[in-house]
Amino acid sequence: MSRRPKHDPKESEREILDAAEAFLRERPFRKMTVDAVMSRTGLKRPAFYVHFRDRHELALRVVEELGLELGAMIDRWLVGVDLAEDARSAFRGLAEVYAKHGPVLRALSEAAGSDDKVEAAYDALVQRFIDATTRRIADDQAAGLIRADIDVEETARALVWMDERYLTQAFSKEPHPEVQRVVDVLYNIWFSALYGGN
Template structure:
C-alpha cells in the first residue's frame, strides 16, 4: 500500500512540475508577445533593416534569407512580411535608407547656405568616411541591383536625386556669379557618377586608398570644375 501511495505522489509531483513548466513557458511566450505588440511599426522595421545590415557585413547578398535576418531580431519570422514583400524589397528599403544618409551628408553644400568651398570639403570628408565604413553594404546593394530590376531602379533613383540636387546647386552658383558658366545638369551627372565609381574603386578594393587623400582629390576635382577661373 505504501508503495502505491509513493507511486501516486510521484505521478502527482511530476504532473505539478510539468504544469509549472508549462505555466512558465506560457508566461515567457506572453511576455514576448507583449513586447512585440508594444514595438512601434517604425521601430520594428528599423530593427529588421539593422539585422539585414549586420548580416551583409559578414555575408554576400546572395546568401541572405528571411530566416537569417529574423534570427538576428527579437521578432517572429512572420513579422517580416508585415513590412517587406521579400528580401529584394528589404534591400530596396536599405537602398532608400542609404540614399537618405548620403543626401544628408551632402546637404550642407547642396543647400547653398554656407561657404561653398568649406561645405564642399566637409561634405566630401563625411561621404568618404561613410563609404569607407559601409563598403560592405554598398557592395551588397550593387550586387543586388545587378540581379534585380526593382533594386537597380531604386539605386538609380538615389543617384539621380543627388544629380538633380547638385545641378540645382550649380545652377544657383552660376546665377550668383560664383560658378563658371557650364551646363548644370551634365556637369552634375559627370561629377556624381565619377564620385560613385571612384569611391567604390579606391575604398573597396585592396589596397585601399587613404580616405583623407580620397576626400581631398574629390574636392580638388569639384573645385577645378566649378570654381576655378
Template sequence: MAVAEGGARRRRRQPEDARREILDAATELLATVPAHEVTVAAIMGRTTLSRKSFYVYFRDRAELVAALVHPLRVEADAGLAQWAAAVEPVAAGRTALRAAAETYRRHGAILRVVFWAATGDPDIRRVRDDLTAAVVDVAVAKVEQASAGLADPRATAIALVTMNIHRLLALDAEATDTELDELVGTLSTIWERTLRL
C-alpha cells in the same frame, strides 16, 4: 512559445522590436556575405522569427534595403543641404564630400548592396536612384552656378557624382582619417578643375 527553424525558441514581441531584429540580421548578413546571398530565408535564419514574419514588416527585399538606407539618407541630406545653400561652393563642397566619405566608411556594406545589386534588381534600382537623385540635382545647380562653359551641365554633374560614388564605395570600415582626407582632396580637385573654380 513556438520553436523556430534550427530549434531556437520564438517569442512574441512588440512589432518595432521584431522589425528591428530583422533589420539587424540583414545588416549583419550584408557585412559578411555577397549581396546575392542576402535572401529572405538567410535573413530570417538569423532571427528568432518565422520566415513568413518577414512579410509582416516588409513587402520585399527592396523595401528592407530602403529601410536600411533611410538613416544614411538623413545623414547625407544634412550635408547636401549645407552644400546646396552655400555661397562659397569649394569649401562647402569639400565639407559635404568629407561627410559623404564618413557615411560610406561607416555604412559601406549596405551602400555596396544598393549600388551593385541595382543592376539586376529593379526595386533596388529605385532605392539607388532615390538615394542619388538629390545629389545630382544639387550638383547640376553647382555646375550651372560655376558657369564653366560646359555644354551639358547635367551630364557633367552626373559624371562627377558617379565618380564620387564609385570611389567612395571602395572605402571600407578600416579606412583611416588620413585616407579619407586624401580621397576627398583628390575628388575635390577634380571637381574644381572641371568647373574651373
C-alpha cells in the same frame, strides 16, 4: 539566440533592418534570403512579414535609410554660402557615410545590376545627388563662378557617378583610405573641373 515572446514593432523592424545590413556587409544581395536575415535576429520568421513583403522590399528600405544619411550630406553643399568649406563639409560627410556603410552600399550597387526594383531605388538615390549638383552648378554659373560653356546637367551626372564608383570602391573593403585623403581627392577633382582649381 533566444526568442522573445513580445516585441515592440518598431524595435523588431529595426532589428530586421540591422540584420539585413549586417548580412550585406558580408555577402551579396543574391545570397540574401528571409531565413538568412531572420537567423541574425531574436525573432521568428513570421515577424519578417509583419514589416516587409519580401527581401526586395527589405533591400529597398535599406537603400531608403542610407539615402536619408546621404541626403543630409547634400544639404551641406546646397544650403551653405562658403563655397570651399561647404564642399569640403559635404565630401567629408559623404566619405564618413561610405566609411561606415561601404560594404552595404557596394552590395546594393551590385544588386542594382540584377534586380529591377533595387536598381530603380538605387538610381533614384544617385539621381538626388545629380539633381542637387545640377542646381548648385547652375547657381554658381549664374553667379559667374563657373564658366558659362560648361554643360551643367551632364557635368553633374559625370561627377556624381564618378563619386559613387570611387567611394564604393574605396570603402567597400578593408583597409580603406583615410577619410581626409578621400575628401582632398574629391575636392581637388571637383574644384578643378568646376572652378578652375580656384
